[in-house]
Amino acid sequence: MSILDIRVLGDPILREDTTPVEAITDELRTLAADMFETMYVAKGIGLAAPQVGRTERIAVIDVDEEPLVIINPEIVHAEGKAKAEEGCLSIPDIYGDVERYSKIRIRALDLEGQPFEMDADDLLARCFQHEIDHLHGKLFIDYLSVLRKRSALAKWSKEKDKYPRFIRQLSSDPSDDHEHPDEEL
Ligand code: NI
Secondary structure (H helix, E strand, O other): OOOOOOOOOOOOHHHOOOEOOOOOHHHHHHHHHHHHHHHHOEEEEEHHHHHOOEEEEEEEEEEOOEEEEEEEEEEEEEEEEEEEEEOOOOOOOOEEEEEEEEEEEEEEEEEEEEEEEEEEHHHHHHHHHHHHHHOOOOOHHHHHHHHHHHHHHHHHHHHHOOOHHHEEEEEEOHHOOOOOOOOEE
């Protein structure tokens, strides 16, 4: 397995739509395994293909030590609203309150190519919505009010110089952590 570079805000791939997966190949299985490894090293709870420079419609999630791969995911039911702070591995050190559906049902394929449906609420529901957004070129900052988005982008304009060519290289060195109590997706 390999740790992949994470693309950060400014890389155009984060704004592109992904391509639905048509066949489960060894290459896709390797990508999923590498995405899990990358997400764990980055201390995230979700990671979508565009964040590692890929265009396949796939994301990995691990909330509460339950690793999930979602391929071609769709939300088939949604209800309720909940606001909570979010961050993103592709926009390090920037956080903002985002209103999401509090309860959803998703439909997706697993790594065997089998369709499944899953109900989710709370953090898992939020994580699914955040990752599905990534698969369609949408980022959490898009939900912020004009003022909050402006202040997030002003902060980011100072942060982004740490990531030449919009690439965030992870190391497996635990001292590399950046400090924030909330999880990133
Ligand atoms: Ni994200």
